[in-house]
Amino acid sequence: MYFKMDITVRTDKLLTQWGYKVVSPSDYNISWSNTVIIENDEIKQLLARMAQGDSESEERLRRIAKEIEERITDFLLSNFVSPYFEASTHEDGIGLIVTRTWKRLAKYTNDIAITLPATRGFVTVPIPYVEIRSHRDDAGNMQYHMTTKDSYTISIVVREDIRWLYDYLVEMVKIEENVQNLAELATVNTSYTPEIECNCSCAY
DSSP states (O other): HHHHHHHEEHHHHHHHEEEEEEOOGGGGGGOOEEEEEEHHHHHHHHHHHHHHHHHHHHHHHHHHHHHHHHHHHHHHHHIEEEEHHHHHOOTTTHHHHHHHHHHHHHHHHSSSSSEEEEETEEEEEEEEOEEEEEEEOOOOOOOEEEESSSSSEEEEEEEEEOHHHHHHHHHHHHHHSSSSHHHHHHHEEEEEEEEOOOOOOOOO
């Protein structure tokens, strides 16, 4: 038997707390699913200049996108992944090791998530991404937008042991003290299932 907990973080609420304007693609009559558009005055000005062929604006936009990716990554790892490993091992500093390991692995994979082994299960953490996408408006002009996923879900799976949950929820109380309006940002869903499929490929 396996116990599974999914923690889903709403990207729009998170980015709004950081001072960005977050827009649904439908506001621009765009049918991009599971996506939000990130805006502020600088981003909109840079996108307009990039559309006119300004390479410096495009480089600046790429840096902003990378900064947002790293900030989302740090939020997920420091607030939900590291506390889990701290709670499950009762060793100070293990969360920092996990964070550094995850970031190193993320440089070498094309996957959308990384699965980390734990003592009695595993944790799957999505890799945040921010990109510049384009579409043609009704007049046929190319429009550019900075986008990311509308949410990111961390999945924690533990085999035949629910005791870690208490320790983890104690850590969640600490998270609530540090993260403004955590209940608006994150939702937690749990399930208990006889089998969790492993998406691993093994060669013999």
